[in-house]
Amino acid sequence: MLDTFKKLKKYKITNTLIAINILVYILCAIMSQNVIDMDTRTLIDLGALYGPLTVLKAEWWRLFTAMFLHGGMTHLLMNMFSLYLIGRGVEEYFNAKSYIVLYLISGLLGGLASLYMHPDSVGVGASGAIFGVFGAMAGFFIAHREHIQAHTKAFMKDFAIIIGINLVIGFSIPSVDVSAHVGGLVVGFIGGYIISKNPKWIWFYSIAMIVCMLAVMQYLPSQYAQMLF
Secondary structure (H helix, E strand, O other): OHHHHHHHHHOHHHHHHHHHHHHHHHHHHHHHOOOOEOOHHHHHHHOOEEHHHHOOOOOOOHHHHHHHOOOEHHHHHHHHHHHHHHHHHHHHHOOHHHHHHHHHHHHHHHHHHHHHHOOOOEEOOOHHHHHHHHHHHHHHHHHOOOOOHHHHHHHHHHHHHHHHHHHHHHHHOOOOOHHHHHHHHHHHHHHHHHHHHOHHHHHHHHHHHHHHHHHHHHHHHHHHHHHHO
């Protein structure tokens, strides 16, 4: 009992994120009147990504809320299991501020990648953020590969297998948005590498990513106007 409490306290960010996702799912299930698959209208009402609303009506807050919504039980379980596995490692190698920044920025930019690739689809899930922390861990091991060569090789092998499996699942299941996965992975890798080199560079990384987000948000409305009208 005491060991369980210590583990919960040690990995408090990961456990908090998992708890929030589960609570939001319960709310969504109640509103959908279905525990297994969520109602699309309910997801949109609760803040899912949907191009005509997010971009054309400037409801950019959906980039944040969509990260805590899931389309069904399988979607939730896959994401939370992945977060549980990788999140504990991130809390070992990065401080709390870096973890939160990497998670959120990866999720937000992953959402923008999804909006760019799928302008008229409904998008939900923590996948972009989770792939971001996967990428951050890869960035950490690459940044320190000279000092921890054995660990780096072992991690990169496991990393490649996990990412490969997730991408295969993503390409084989139409409802899974691979663009958000790839976007989050790249953004997280860049952040993980930069912060691992010097934790103080988190501010440079954050500002650079915010500038990228604003640039994409400025560009998307004109692209949507051409594609949808």
